[in-house]
Amino acid sequence: MILKLAYKNILGNGWRSLINVIILSIVLTGMIWMQGLYDGWGRIARRQMIAWQFGSGHYEQVNYDKYDSFTLDKSNAALSPEMEKQVADGKAVPILYSAGVIYPQGRMTPVVIKGIPTQQSILAIPTEYLKIADKSAPVIPVIIGKQMAKSTRLSEGDQFTMRWKDIYGVFNAYDVVIAKVMNTPVPTTDVAQVWMDYDKLNEVKALNNSATLIVLKDKPVNSDLGSDWRYLSTDDSMAGTDAMISAKRVGGYVIFTLLLFLAMVAIFDTQILSIFKRRKEIGTLIALGLTKRQIIRLFTLEGTLYMLLGTVFTGIFGMPLFLYFGIKGYSMPVDVSSYNIAGMSDSIKCYYSPIMIISTFLIVMLVTVFASWLPTARIARMKATDALLGKV
Amino acid sequence: MKKLITILSLIASLTLLNAAYPDGNELLKKIDDNMLSKTMKAKTTMVVQTKRATRTMVSINWAQGNSKSFSEYLSPAREKGTKMLKDGDNLWIYDPNTDRIIQISGNMLKQSVMGSDLSYEDFMEESTMQESYTATVSGAKVYEKRDCWVLNLSAKKADVAYQKITMYVDKVRFIPLYEDRYAKSGKLLKTTRVQEVMQVKDRWYPKTVLYKDALKNSKGTLFNVESIEFDLSIPAYIFSKASLKK
Numbered sequence: 001m002i003l004k005l006a007y008k009n010i011l012g013n014g015w016r017s018l019i020n021v022i023i024l025s026i027v028l029t030g031m032i033w034m035q036g037l038y039d040g041w042g043r044i045a046r047r048q049m050i051a052w053q054f055g056s057g058h059y060e061q062v063n064y065d066k067y068d069s070f071t072l073d074k075s076n077a078a079l080s081p082e083m084e085k086q087v088a089d090g091k092a093v094p095i096l097y098s099a100g101v102i103y104p105q106g107r108m109t110p111v112v113i114k115g116i117p118t119q120q121s122i123l124a125i126p127t128e129y130l131k132i133a134d135k136s137a138p139v140i141p142v143i144i145g146k147q148m149a150k151s152t153r154l155s156e157g158d159q160f161t162m163r164w165k166d167i168y169g170v171f172n173a174y175d176v177v178i179a180k181v182m183n184t185p186v187p188t189t190d191v192a193q194v195w196m197d198y199d200k201l202n203e204v205k206a207l208n209n210s211a212t213l214i215v216l217k218d219k220p221v222n223s224d225l226g227s228d229w230r231y232l233s234t235d236d237s238m239a240g241t242d243a244m245i246s247a248k249r250v251g252g253y254v255i256f257t258l259l260l261f262l263a264m265v266a267i268f269d270t271q272i273l274s275i276f277k278r279r280k281e282i283g284t285l286i287a288l289g290l291t292k293r294q295i296i297r298l299f300t301l302e303g304t305l306y307m308l309l310g311t312v313f314t315g316i317f318g319m320p321l322f323l324y325f326g327i328k329g330y331s332m333p334v335d336v337s338s339y340n341i342a343g344m345s346d347s348i349k350c351y352y353s354p355i356m357i358i359s360t361f362l363i364v365m366l367v368t369v370f371a372s373w374l375p376t377a378r379i380a381r382m383k384a385t386d387a388l389l390g391k392v
Numbered sequence: 393m394k395k396l397i398t399i400l401s402l403i404a405s406l407t408l409l410n411a412a413y414p415d416g417n418e419l420l421k422k423i424d425d426n427m428l429s430k431t432m433k434a435k436t437t438m439v440v441q442t443k444r445a446t447r448t449m450v451s452i453n454w455a456q457g458n459s460k461s462f463s464e465y466l467s468p469a470r471e472k473g474t475k476m477l478k479d480g481d482n483l484w485i486y487d488p489n490t491d492r493i494i495q496i497s498g499n500m501l502k503q504s505v506m507g508s509d510l511s512y513e514d515f516m517e518e519s520t521m522q523e524s525y526t527a528t529v530s531g532a533k534v535y536e537k538r539d540c541w542v543l544n545l546s547a548k549k550a551d552v553a554y555q556k557i558t559m560y561v562d563k564v565r566f567i568p569l570y571e572d573r574y575a576k577s578g579k580l581l582k583t584t585r586v587q588e589v590m591q592v593k594d595r596w597y598p599k600t601v602l603y604k605d606a607l608k609n610s611k612g613t614l615f616n617v618e619s620i621e622f623d624l625s626i627p628a629y630i631f632s633k634a635s636l637k638k
Binding site: 082103105106108166168174204265 | 464497498504513550551552553554555573575576577579582607608609610
């Protein structure tokens with residue numbers, strides 16, 4: 001009976017109810033969409049970084065610090081015979097890093113030179129373009145990314161000189177030709193990076209089968225590879241990106257907390273007004289035998305019904321939006337997509353997990369129930385006679 | 393028989409020709425003796441010539457052998473107060489605008505000094521020519537109206553930055569007037585051309601030198617020595633990090 005009464009009251013409230021429901025629906029839609037966007041971004045970033053950079057985990061040479069370019073030239077170690085076998089079996093791919101300088105059109109540009117075996121298939125980098133047909137050829141084929149090509153104004157077929165120092169500090173330089181401009185979505189494989197053949201880089205660095213990173217196809221059973229190497233799982237590698245997405249998510253939460261607060265104020269106001277306008281009705285209901293607790297429940301239920309109707313609205317009007325961004329994705333504006341953050345170069349397909357949807361619904365529900373219940377404390381203080389006379 | 397006589401006469405003439413050339417390593421010693429000093433203080437002008445503009449930077453420099461040096465930029469106003477300290481393998485820069493000392497190492501060493509054709513790592517060479525290279529004289533040449541020996545230098549050790557150098561050395565003044573520095577692959581990396589020399593007491597020293605990064609699209613960097621003193625007494629604090637902020 002209370003539910004029926006609450007429903008009738010909501011309908012009776014007319015526009016006021018509709019506005020509340022719409023606001024709640026907007027908040028719910030926005031919260032689910034925003035979280036879906038961040039979850040989708042996290043998923044795509046992870047997928048891309050696994051495909052282009054980290055595989056199912058990787059080993060780093062212990063001296064290597066990705067935040068310190070000074071460590072580049074001293075962070076390499078020879079592969080162990082076991083690791084060599086894994087590389088030969090296609091289960092691992094070694095990558096050698098070197099600091100270097102390129103001179104496109106005579107402009108000096110510092111880069112990181114990365115040597116990767118041409119026959120690898122673990123990473124999506126098109127390494128087949130790095131094959132050196134003639135070992136004595138004076139020009140080395142290299143691959144760069146789209147962003148690197150844009151910033152250096154280079155394109156496929158362009159030749160320029162690349163200089164570096166070998167492990168003894170001796171200058172070496174070769175002419176290189178861009179064999180391929182790859183469309184990598186992971187900026188850390190693109191910006192200021194030049195990819196070349198692993199064996200050639202070892203040779204010109206005066207090294208022998210040495211690497212800075214070893215990327216694995218599958219998670220290792222035993223991650224200990226000796227004191228020269230440090231194992232990093234995909235989660236470890238993604239920690240920075242995950243933290244960044246979390247920080248962005250918090251920023252989004254702030255906006256939606258404000259929106260939620262406004263929605264709650266609207267419900268609170270509606271309830272206050274409703275109690276004031278319906279004093280005689282409250283008195284009548286008490287006179288008819290309803291307990292104050294039952295009346296409080298009625299009013300609280302009315303508020304909660306706003307939320308339920310808001311959910312229905314969200315389902316009807318938000319669903320096309322969710323489907324569109326889930327299937328077509330959200331393309332970042334050009335200025336944002338050039339921020340050099342993984343997952344941003346492609347359109348982000350929102351991912352709506354059931355846990356996320358349910359938890360968002362529950363949070364909004366709880367807050368709505370609270371905002372609906374809070375004004376009803378006044379009912380508890382009412383006397384039935386005063387209420388019938390319209391006094392509070 | 394005729395063939396034998398021709399070969400013998402060829403060998404004899406080559407031997408005579410070689411005998412006419414001085415020993416390359418002796419020449420390197422003379423170059424080191426002339427160019428190096430225990431200490432040195434100089435006021436220099438560096439003219440960086442780029443496509444768009446020419447910038448002139450005046451600095452005062454102190455050096456102790458090849459391992460320690462200290463420079464302070466006096467002009468232009470933008471660079472005034474910038475200081476650079478080299479102590480062995482370490483290089484620090486003091487930026488007066490931020491009041492910070494920055495250690496230059498790793499990839500930063502590859503960057504150019506004040507936009508010039510010189511990189512920071514060019515300042516890091518410590519060994520003398522004699523210690524680093526074996527030289528052979530391959531001929532004689534007149535360069536800038538001076539009689540020179542053509543020297544081909546090969547690195548003695550695996551850790552010498554430039555493995556091959558070709559230079560023309562003034563036969564009388566023992567100044568390398570022309571230098572081409574090559575990468576291990578044989579690619580020309582840096583060129584040095586002495587345009588003017590000066591006499592300081594009993595030694596001759598380059599006064600105006602054009603440095604050029606052969607891979608870079610630039611007109612080069614002109615280095616001009618305004619004044620120079622050798623073997624003077626320099627207080628030890630000059631080569632300390634504390635002097636960078638003074």
